[in-house]
Amino acid sequence: MTSVHTTVDDRRRAPATSVGARRRALSIAGLIAGVIIAILLSLAFGSRTVSMAEIIDGVTSWVQGQTPSHIGAIAVQARIPRTVLAIMAGAALALSGALMQAITRNPIADPGILGVNTGAALAVVCGIAFFGITSPYEYLWLALGGAILTSIFVYNVGSVGPGGSTPIKLALAGAATTAALGSLVSAVLLPRTAAMDTFRFWQIGGVGGADWGTMAVIAPLLVAGTLVAFICAPGLNALALGDDVAVGLGVRIGRTRLLAAVAGVVLCAAVTAVAGPIAFVGLMVPHVVRMLVGPDQRWMMPLSALGGAILLTLADTIGRLIGYPGETEAGIVTAFVGAPVLVIIARRSRMRAL
Amino acid sequence: MTTLPATPDIAARTALVRAGRIRRSRRRVLVMVVLAVAVLALLSAVIMIGNTIYPVSDVLAVIRGESVPGASFTVGTLRIPRALVGALAGLAFGAAGTTFQTMLRNPLASPDVIGISAGASAAAVVCLVVLRWSGTATMFAALIAGVATAAAIYFAARGGESTGGRLILIGIGIGAMLDSVVSYTIQRAAEWDVAVAMRWLTGSLNGSRWEDVLPLGIAVAVLLPALALLSRQLKALELGDAAATSLGVRVDHVRILLILAAVALTCFATATTGPIAFVAFLAGPIVSRLVGHGSSLTIPAALMGACLVLTSDLIGQFAFDTRFPVGVITGILGAPYLLFLLIRTSRRGGSS
Numbered sequence: 001m002t003s004v005h006t007t008v009d010d011r012r013r014a015p016a017t018s019v020g021a022r023r024r025a026l027s028i029a030g031l032i033a034g035v036i037i038a039i040l041l042s043l044a045f046g047s048r049t050v051s052m053a054e055i056i057d058g059v060t061s062w063v064q065g066q067t068p069s070h071i072g073a074i075a076v077q078a079r080i081p082r083t084v085l086a087i088m089a090g091a092a093l094a095l096s097g098a099l100m101q102a103i104t105r106n107p108i109a110d111p112g113i114l115g116v117n118t119g120a121a122l123a124v125v126c127g128i129a130f131f132g133i134t135s136p137y138e139y140l141w142l143a144l145g146g147a148i149l150t151s152i153f154v155y156n157v158g159s160v161g162p163g164g165s166t167p168i169k170l171a172l173a174g175a176a177t178t179a180a181l182g183s184l185v186s187a188v189l190l191p192r193t194a195a196m197d198t199f200r201f202w203q204i205g206g207v208g209g210a211d212w213g214t215m216a217v218i219a220p221l222l223v224a225g226t227l228v229a230f231i232c233a234p235g236l237n238a239l240a241l242g243d244d245v246a247v248g249l250g251v252r253i254g255r256t257r258l259l260a261a262v263a264g265v266v267l268c269a270a271v272t273a274v275a276g277p278i279a280f281v282g283l284m285v286p287h288v289v290r291m292l293v294g295p296d297q298r299w300m301m302p303l304s305a306l307g308g309a310i311l312l313t314l315a316d317t318i319g320r321l322i323g324y325p326g327e328t329e330a331g332i333v334t335a336f337v338g339a340p341v342l343v344i345i346a347r348r349s350r351m352r353a354l
Numbered sequence: 355m356t357t358l359p360a361t362p363d364i365a366a367r368t369a370l371v372r373a374g375r376i377r378r379s380r381r382r383v384l385v386m387v388v389l390a391v392a393v394l395a396l397l398s399a400v401i402m403i404g405n406t407i408y409p410v411s412d413v414l415a416v417i418r419g420e421s422v423p424g425a426s427f428t429v430g431t432l433r434i435p436r437a438l439v440g441a442l443a444g445l446a447f448g449a450a451g452t453t454f455q456t457m458l459r460n461p462l463a464s465p466d467v468i469g470i471s472a473g474a475s476a477a478a479v480v481c482l483v484v485l486r487w488s489g490t491a492t493m494f495a496a497l498i499a500g501v502a503t504a505a506a507i508y509f510a511a512r513g514g515e516s517t518g519g520r521l522i523l524i525g526i527g528i529g530a531m532l533d534s535v536v537s538y539t540i541q542r543a544a545e546w547d548v549a550v551a552m553r554w555l556t557g558s559l560n561g562s563r564w565e566d567v568l569p570l571g572i573a574v575a576v577l578l579p580a581l582a583l584l585s586r587q588l589k590a591l592e593l594g595d596a597a598a599t600s601l602g603v604r605v606d607h608v609r610i611l612l613i614l615a616a617v618a619l620t621c622f623a624t625a626t627t628g629p630i631a632f633v634a635f636l637a638g639p640i641v642s643r644l645v646g647h648g649s650s651l652t653i654p655a656a657l658m659g660a661c662l663v664l665t666s667d668l669i670g671q672f673a674f675d676t677r678f679p680v681g682v683i684t685g686i687l688g689a690p691y692l693l694f695l696l697i698r699t700s701r702r703g704g705s706s
Contacts, residue, residue: 157693160701179685182631335534338530
């Protein structure tokens, strides 16, 4: 009996693993190639389209710290910061989404849908209106605080009652909180026309206003969040089997959840503080990656980061092409791609069983 | 139930049921009368109160068409349209909201939460700020966009089980997408348009004109009775699709008619005042507390909607140093109730 079982098991596992490994290798290679292509496209397209030679010229002279002589290379240099920010922000948002989905075991967990962005927005608006804050560094800390408070609040409201956090309860809690905080934002802004004008440029997320200074401020946060995400990945794998099994496997579930949650919120809050609210990246990318490499978090996390970087960089490039001669923010592009993806997810998954 | 005699006596039971019915319908009529009186009182308050308070005689004279110095402009041109638009929008939001909540069997599923108002506002803000269309054209564009949004959500959610929950989830996603259109347009707007455009984020009665009253009035006059008539079938739908079918309700047919009427009301109101937050969402649950179960909520909820809008407008105009638009007040008043409802519904294990 036992020998039969082992052979069946071996037969079942052996080819699957090799196929899985080949598929993973292909996915990694594909995603890395995708990032490189996305970077090239982002440098090449815009209100002035440049050639490959100009890209190389622009980047090399940028590395050497010189100002290039002709306009194409200058355009390339101007596009470097926003490309870097798009990669950082996209990777962080996708990681944050992957973490939140893993912790809540909920397929629609995404900072945009859970109202985290509006929380950050309210904190920033209060800062502008009541404390006269103008520097991006102070925005950053306010946004971070607002985002953290809101996400804790929404998650708690959304997981009251039997069954914990179902997708619908979380989504409704997020939508309701967004509406409520949105009214507060209007209440603070309406009497202050000047603040309103400052703020409306903060309402849609985009990477157009990329600035090395603020990026340097959030970079340590992003690096720390990413490291924590990678460290938590095996623990999150165990959590996916249910709390009891995870405890049996020797995972400290409370600590793993807390660490992963803090990392997830810090990642998305830091990005929101610099790039504004960008929805749906954290929702879409982990789902696509799960289709590619399966549910193993140790692969999900790094590949989601790559996927998010591709998505946001492409969204920014597409936004520049659609909005010609101006530009459309990346946040709008991701919203338009993301809503249909949400529809597909909602149609695929059975609402109760999640 | 405890008063029933030990031996089953059909006549006594029938009498008990009948007494219950009469008691409930009396309560419903009472609530409706009280709400109607409240709406009238609030209307007159909005018309009379302001920087200058005009006596009833002046207001009546203006309504009769006589020219009263000062009052003719303030009351006739500014305050009466404002009051009427507020009341009509409140009626529309209240009726549409309770229809959606009853149909989807979820108190949280009102048109403002599931993205239909967002569709109407997106169309309206694009037409007004970008294309610079007139009020009437904007209203029809908003109507078409709202119906299209509702249709998209409905068809995306169709098929398989548990349509209600999926519909809400899809609606929230599509609403998020359309809200980004509103923000985008506002960001592109010239600085002097920002105040106008902000209306499409919050909803406001400022700048209501006589031209706005007529289309909204016609819409409410046609669609509100239609909803009230259909609401009998709505009660059957509340029992679940299978039960409703066996009671002789053509489920898909009735549902599409109800959705169309409710969406149209939402869109007309949104195109006139902007999405006044939470009115559609609050009116139904408040009224169902007052009226109790077992009877149609459409008309009472409509009246409650009008009360909410007019009260909030009075608060927004006079309670603070700054004049806040009505949507901000309803948003702030509504938010705690929304969260309370959310927690209570979840505790009970409802709203799957």
